[in-house]
Amino acid sequence: MPDKNPINDGMDHLNKIEGYPTDVELKKLPRPLRYFGYFFISFFAVSILFIIIMKFLD
Known part of the structure; x- marks a missing residue:
């Protein structure tokens, strides 16, 4: 997985604290x-x- 540069320092900090799958x-x-x-x-x-089928039969 290539390293992605964060958009800003706040996003980098949030990513390090919370993480994401x-x-x-x-x-x-x-x-x-x-x-x-x-x-x-x-x-x-x-x-x-x-x-959907019940809508057509109604």
Whole structure:
């Protein structure tokens, strides 16, 4: 990962104090957490499809 120059000193300080996630690989998450994420995303996708279908049937 190349080093990024901060925009200003305040942003550099904030980054050093709080930090932020970079280069997150979802395949390396624990199995239960991955499955929960898959379930969560699938649930919302199916819910949206269900709402769209019910709108057309109404």
